[in-house]
Amino acid sequence: MQVSSALQQRILERIQDEGPISFATYMRMALYEPGFGYYVTGEAKMGWEGDYYTSTDVANFFAHSMGRQLQQMWEQLGRPAHFGVLEQGSGRGDLARQIQKWATQEAPDFLAALRYQVADINTGEDALTTLASDFEPSVILSNELVDAFPVHVVEKQGEHLYEVHVTSQNGRLREIADEYENPALNTYLDSFKIPWRTFADGWRAEINLDALVWMKRTSQLLLGTNPRRKRRGFILAIDYGDTARQLYINDRHHGTLTCYYQHQLSDRPLVRPGEQDITAHVNFTALIRTAREQGLRLQTLTTQRQWLMDHGIYEELERLHQQHFGKIDTDRASDQGQIALLQWYNLRQRVSVLTNPMSMGNFKVLIMKR
Numbered sequence: 001m002q003v004s005s006a007l008q009q010r011i012l013e014r015i016q017d018e019g020p021i022s023f024a025t026y027m028r029m030a031l032y033e034p035g036f037g038y039y040v041t042g043e044a045k046m047g048w049e050g051d052y053y054t055s056t057d058v059a060n061f062f063a064h065s066m067g068r069q070l071q072q073m074w075e076q077l078g079r080p081a082h083f084g085v086l087e088q089g090s091g092r093g094d095l096a097r098q099i100q101k102w103a104t105q106e107a108p109d110f111l112a113a114l115r116y117q118v119a120d121i122n123t124g125e126d127a128l129t130t131l132a133s134d135f136e137p138s139v140i141l142s143n144e145l146v147d148a149f150p151v152h153v154v155e156k157q158g159e160h161l162y163e164v165h166v167t168s169q170n171g172r173l174r175e176i177a178d179e180y181e182n183p184a185l186n187t188y189l190d191s192f193k194i195p196w197r198t199f200a201d202g203w204r205a206e207i208n209l210d211a212l213v214w215m216k217r218t219s220q221l222l223l224g225t226n227p228r229r230k231r232r233g234f235i236l237a238i239d240y241g242d243t244a245r246q247l248y249i250n251d252r253h254h255g256t257l258t259c260y261y262q263h264q265l266s267d268r269p270l271v272r273p274g275e276q277d278i279t280a281h282v283n284f285t286a287l288i289r290t291a292r293e294q295g296l297r298l299q300t301l302t303t304q305r306q307w308l309m310d311h312g313i314y315e316e317l318e319r320l321h322q323q324h325f326g327k328i329d330t331d332r333a334s335d336q337g338q339i340a341l342l343q344w345y346n347l348r349q350r351v352s353v354l355t356n357p358m359s360m361g362n363f364k365v366l367i368m369k370r
């Protein structure tokens with residue numbers, strides 16, 4: 001039996017036993033059910049042959065900017081001899097490899113201090129539950145991790161919020177809006193002063209409670225266990241999303257839930273459970289607030305476009321132009337000149353994908369520090 005139909009069967013059985021399950025429970029099973037979930041089964045998901053690609057896949061300019069960012073943090077901390085970096089949700093480890101390659105060429109003294117550790121749920125390390133307590137990181141970073149955590153979905157009707165549940169009808173999965181059980185859902189939107197009562201009926205939003213758990217644990221992991229000697233360091237998280245007030249607006253009537261299957265976008269999370277990625281935009285205000293409660297301060301919240309610019313992406317592009325693409329100016333008509341021109345266009349195109357304000361350039365980069 002295919003992963004999807006076997007998992008679907010499991011989900012249907014659970015609904016039979018327990019009644020309708022919350023969308024968050026459904027999403028947790030679809031993505032993380034041992035042996036079946038999207039993130040815990042073996043096949044290729046990332047990159048051009050998978051379902052989606054990330055900034056790391058687009059071009060190593062992203063990793064190089066991250067390298068320069070980490071080097072800056074290392075300097076901010078006074079160049080410690082051991083500089084621990086923990087990357088959560090590291091996938092195949094491409095970002096780690098590209099950063100280390102960059103450091104080998106561009107920053108050997110930084111490389112000598114760098115202790116870079118990767119962790120991913122596909123090797124059994126869940127960022128929500130495991131604490132790498134024997135590892136002292138100065139930086140905990142993630143790219144497109146938090147958007148994968150299971151979300152609750154609420155729907156506004158009249159003066160009330162209902163929670164979207166998943167039930168079965170004639171052997172198929174179907175959504176219904178129902179009363180919620182988790183009291184945290186009741187206060188969540190109000191705590192960010194979202195005027196949802198004025199929004200149109202049927203308005204939907206995702207609430208990522210696991211993101212709060214994650215930020216709390218991650219902050220604690222960074223600070224260490226000794227309350228009198230809290231460690232200094234940074235949490236850096238990149239993802240799509242926005243501040244609460246930008247995210248939860250009337251115009252976004254259907255919320256931000258998105259599925260990816262073989263590079264096709266869809267808004268049908270109940271089909272192919274376990275075979276497609278399901279994500280939702282991240283509420284960065286919630287992450288900042290949770291980290292502040294743990295004693296961290298906000299250093300940066302900006303767009304990926306701005307962050308890449310601040311970390312030298314265009315200077316790097318210009319340097320490459322001068323070093324390797326001189327033929328374009330001196331010998332454009334020759335075969336070599338034409339090849340150089342195509343390669344140059346290709347590089348420039350990749351940079352514009354990373355910085356495009358309509359897509360990856362609009363990802364947010366959050367840095368919390370202590």
Ligand SMILES: C[S@@+](CC[C@H](N)C(=O)[O-])C[C@H]1O[C@@H](n2cnc3c(N)ncnc32)[C@H](O)[C@@H]1O
Binds near residue numbers: 121142149
């Ligand atoms: C969109 S990919 C990003 C991969 C990589 N960071 C990059 O930029 O190419 C999301 C990754 O997060 C991992 N992941 C999802 N949920 C996780 C969790 N709860 N704990 C640890 N890793 C998780 C997935 O297995 C996947 O490798």
